[in-house]
Amino acid sequence: MPATPWSTSMTLDVPIVNAPMGGVAGGALAAAVSRAGGLGMIGMGSAATVSALDEQLTHVRGLERPFGIGLIGWGVRSRPALLETALAAGPALLSVSFGDDWPWVARAHDAGCVTATQVADLHSAQRAVDAGVQVLVARGAEGGGHGRPTVGTLTLLTEILDRVTVPVLAAGGIASGRALSAVLATGAAGAWIGTAFAACKESLLPDAARAVMIAAGDTDTVTTRAFDVALGYPWPATLPERVLRNTFTDRWDGREDELDSAAIDVLHTAIDEQDYRVAPINAGQGVGEVRTVEPAAAVIERLCGHGG
Amino acid sequence: MPATPWSTSMTLDVPIVNAPMGGVAGGALAAAVSRAGGLGMIGMGSAATVSALDEQLTHVRGLERPFGIGLIGWGVRSRPALLETALAAGPALLSVSFGDDWPWVARAHDAGCVTATQVADLHSAQRAVDAGVQVLVARGAEGGGHGRPTVGTLTLLTEILDRVTVPVLAAGGIASGRALSAVLATGAAGAWIGTAFAACKESLLPDAARAVMIAAGDTDTVTTRAFDVALGYPWPATLPERVLRNTFTDRWDGREDELDSAAIDVLHTAIDEQDYRVAPINAGQGVGEVRTVEPAAAVIERLCGHGG
Structure with a gap:
């Protein structure tokens, strides 16, 4: 199984993190990813509430594996209790993205939690490092869901790795073993994967949505x-x-x-x-590689089977 | 130095091909890339003429290294003498892109020349294979110059590799050693690199254009x-x-x-x-990684120095 210094330091078996997709990556998906050796993330999107987070957190109580939580910048700002609820749950990683104020970073570090944020270009990568964020998620334009669609994953990832010393997770279009091997070969700390996990049976998506994802191709x-x-x-x-x-x-x-x-x-x-x-x-452009509804553990096994 | 079965079969020292950029990749650049162990390509763009090609070919006469030529579909169709002139020069690789008729493929094979074409999605990849093209250039949306900006390089490359058996060159945004390592880790036959070579001193670009490229960043x-x-x-x-x-x-x-x-x-x-x-x-998105005007040989050395 592939491993990186970062995945080992986080006590993961594989350098795979599920993207904390709001309304998709609930506690069941996070628990499944963590049980399979990755870092399962619970995502709270623009509709985040404390009670919704609490409900999803029930799935990771007693998990005895590391898990993470992903929030959105303005959610943390407008509902401070969200951040407190998240940190009280003891996540190994807290990701807050799409914001440009950083008080959450020190608060998370005080709680003993590793911090991450998504970046879409070199400038935002440097700003996040300057703010003390410990892990960057280099999210390329191929990625599904919300994000700044500027630079492609491969270029973004490699140029950031050439310039920062913090661990960098690769995101955007990674849905195959070959793609995982590619990003690990660059020196990335791991892969942050959305679409391939969204189609898993443990996600919060309705079955009908999963079926549409399975049928979709690269240009859809x-x-x-x-x-x-x-x-x-x-x-x-x-x-x-x-x-x-x-x-x-x-x-x-x-x-x-x-x-x-x-x-x-x-x-x-x-x-x-x-x-x-x-x-x-x-859905990201990797949706063309998603050809069957699988458990999250099977996705991880498939991704790690390329010999990366 | 990195190598792949394809680069070895083509008697290259490194699995690097310069993109045949019209008006940029002339004979001097092609000769420099080939002398440095890659496959130098002369590019003829939409303004291609037999005399322009002849002029550039003088640089690769007596080279005693393999080189290639890249033409555009409608150029080959409207000026059959272009194809004949190209094949008569004895290229190791002929690439014809942006067309959807394929008589040039058999003609090139008759001349003992390996054939390649750029593809931008799975559908066009399969069509090219069906037409007998021997090498696919998976050109992601990050790439500079003309192309169908649909799927990002990493996704495009890996999904094509998962479905075809012919060698696949990775193109679009590859301008660093890390990126070369990444595409080779996927199983790509090599990298097809434009922007990083366009900025080289051997390209046909004016110095003033090179200076602007050096100053440009990832989102420019x-x-x-x-x-x-x-x-x-x-x-x-x-x-x-x-x-x-x-x-x-x-x-x-x-x-x-x-x-x-x-x-x-x-x-x-x-x-x-x-x-x-x-x-x-x-320019492609890799332009942010192009930070100095170098000889093509130095670019190849830099790209191959990541341990890929």
Whole structure:
């Protein structure tokens, strides 16, 4: 099994972390990833609440394996109790992304927790290091969900590794053993993997969404603000999300200003009915490598089987 | 020094090929790359002529190292003499990209030449294999110059390697030793590198353009059709080019329909005067790793020094 100095220091068996995808990476997925030797992360997205976090944390109580929690910058800022609840659960890693103020870093270090944050270019990488963040997640433009779609994973990862000394996790488009081998060969501390775990049976996704992911190919994703604008989510314009292209993105991506209440009603109905011809599914470009619904442990085994 | 079964079969010392960048990768660059143990490629872009190719070929006569030639699909179709001139020069590799008819493949094989083509997704990879092309160039969205900016290099490369048996060269954003190590770890046959060689002293670029490349960072590129539309180049809308962002792209990218003759005059003047605040420079996202003007041999040494 592959290992890195960082994965060993975190007492992991494999240098694999599941991305803390809001609404997808709940406690069941985190527990499954951690039990399989990786670092399972519980994700709280833009809809984070203390009670939602508490509910997911029940899955990792008594786990006796390290796990982590991922929060969003403005969630931590507007709901300080979220950070306290997260730290009280004893995560090995706390990731807070999409913010630009850093008081959470010292607070997490005081609690004995390793800190991480996502970065999308060299400038933000350096800023995070300067703020004392201990682990960078180099999230390339291929990645699913929200993020700044600027630099591709390979370029981003290698240029950051050339310039910082902290451990760097590679994120964006890593969904195969070959890709894991590639990022480990660069000197990355590990891989931060979303899409391949989102399709796992332990994720919070509905089965219908998993089926759509399995059928999707490499060119079936698009970065868009259409869903965020339609649903009134507070993601800034600089942070679109990569989703599976569907009739809603075909119609509204780039025309968000024209969204009308009829379109928004249709979207809400589609979400309620799990109709993914219209409703959103976050996915990175690695979705083409996701060809079957597996347990998280099988994904880890598959990724580690390339001889990396 | 790193090697792969493919690089050994091609009698190369290192699994590195310079991308045949039209107007940039002339005979001097190709000869320098081949002398340093890689596969030097002469590139003929959309302005290809037999006499221009003949002129560049003088640099590789008597080289006693393998070299290659890269042409563009519609160039081969509209000027059959280009293909004949290229094959008569005895290249070890002929790459023809951006076309969808394949008579050149059999013609090249008859001439004893290995064939390659760029692909941007799984579908085009399979089509090229079906057409008998012997080597695929998996060109990710990070790459400079013209190409279909769809899938990122890491994802594209690994998904193609998982599905084809022909050698696959990795292209797009590879400008460091770490990145070379990464793509070789996936099982790639080698790396196809543009930007890092474009900045070399042996390229056909003016010194002023090289200086701008050296100063550019990871987020300073953009894919655009603005220059092609303004200059009347015959690139289709599906094949924009990745360039260094400048005042011209800031003003005209996405507004190509509004280009007027005054703007086009300004562009022509800027090109004549090597004023790259306005004139185009092709570059991939790896440009941030290009920090000094070096000979091609030094680039190869730097890339191979990571222990890959």
